[in-house]
Amino acid sequence: MLHEIGKKHGTNKCGPLHSFHGESYLHVYERYFGSIRQEPLNILELGVDKGASLRMWKEYFPRAQVFGVDINPVSKAHEEERIRISILSQDDKAGLEELASSAGGFDIVVDDASHINQLTIASFQILFPFLKQGGYYVIEDLFMSYVDYSRVEDKQEFWDGLLLRMQERGVELKQSRTSMTDFFAAKLADLDSRRGQIRFIHFWSMLAVMQKGSST
Numbered sequence: 001m002l003h004e005i006g007k008k009h010g011t012n013k014c015g016p017l018h019s020f021h022g023e024s025y026l027h028v029y030e031r032y033f034g035s036i037r038q039e040p041l042n043i044l045e046l047g048v049d050k051g052a053s054l055r056m057w058k059e060y061f062p063r064a065q066v067f068g069v070d071i072n073p074v075s076k077a078h079e080e081e082r083i084r085i086s087i088l089s090q091d092d093k094a095g096l097e098e099l100a101s102s103a104g105g106f107d108i109v110v111d112d113a114s115h116i117n118q119l120t121i122a123s124f125q126i127l128f129p130f131l132k133q134g135g136y137y138v139i140e141d142l143f144m145s146y147v148d149y150s151r152v153e154d155k156q157e158f159w160d161g162l163l164l165r166m167q168e169r170g171v172e173l174k175q176s177r178t179s180m181t182d183f184f185a186a187k188l189a190d191l192d193s194r195r196g197q198i199r200f201i202h203f204w205s206m207l208a209v210m211q212k213g214s215s216t
Contacts, residue, residue: 001034002027002033002056003027005056005060006026006052006053008056009055009056011026011052011056013026013053013112018141020205023205025140028209029138033060033061036107037060038062039061039063039064040063040064041064041065041107042064042067042103042104042107043057043061043064043066043108043109044068044099044103044109044110045057045066045067045068045109045110046070046090046110046113047070047090048068048069048070048072048075048085049070050078051075051078051083053110053112054068055080055083058082058083065082065103066082066083066084067103068083068085069085069086069087069090069096069099069113070087071162072087072162073087089169090111090113090120090123091118091119091123091126093122096126097130100127105132106130106131106132106135107136108135108138109127109136109137109138110138111123111137111138111139111140112140114159114166115141115147116149116166116173116175117145117177117179117180117183118172118175119171120139120145121179121180121183124183128197133214134212136209136211137210137211137212138208138209140206141206142180142207142208145175145177145179145180148173149166150173150174197212198213199211199213
């Protein structure tokens with residue numbers, strides 16, 4: 001069902017780039033979200049683009065409030081009933097904390113934003129405390145964590161000037177996979193040592209799904 005709704009709204013989460021072994025991201029998500037789709041949830045997606053995914057979440061979760069965050073001001077135009085969009089960088093601690101507090105926390109967070117490792121990790125560190133118990137935190141497009149963005153020649157053109165904005169802010173664009181590998185290794189060590197609040201980490205092709213459990 002979610003895959004078909006995604007196709008209807010034109011999200012690339014069901015396209016060939018985000019599919020592997022005959023399944024798209026949306027087939028994977030339905031395994032986690034299918035049993036809770038009628039609940040009154042708060043859903044946050046980092047990265048709005050043209051709003052297709054937000055509209056998909058709105059239809060799939062008929063009682064949910066859907067929140068989007070994007071650094072590009074034009075994304076605000078995709079607001080509608082039950083969809084609220086904030087113009088923030090995904091590492092804006094004060095802005096994200098204010099959003100999360102006003103929403104009352106989130107049941108699902110999906111990171112489909114810059115795919116810059118430094119920012120991906122920062123978002124998790126800021127938002128995971130606001131994820132409700134039993135909630136899901138998803139990091140998409142892990143294949144991008146290997147990309148050295150400093151080698152992109154036209155940073156103004158790339159994702160509507162995202163890299164140029166990040167370069168102007170001093171974000172490290174010369175990245176390697178090491179930072180994400182270390183990030184996940186630390187989370188796995190917490191699981192192995194029975195500490196922390198992550199109940200599980202499931203790695204799928206190109207994405208990771210984490211569920212928040214109770215405090216130990």
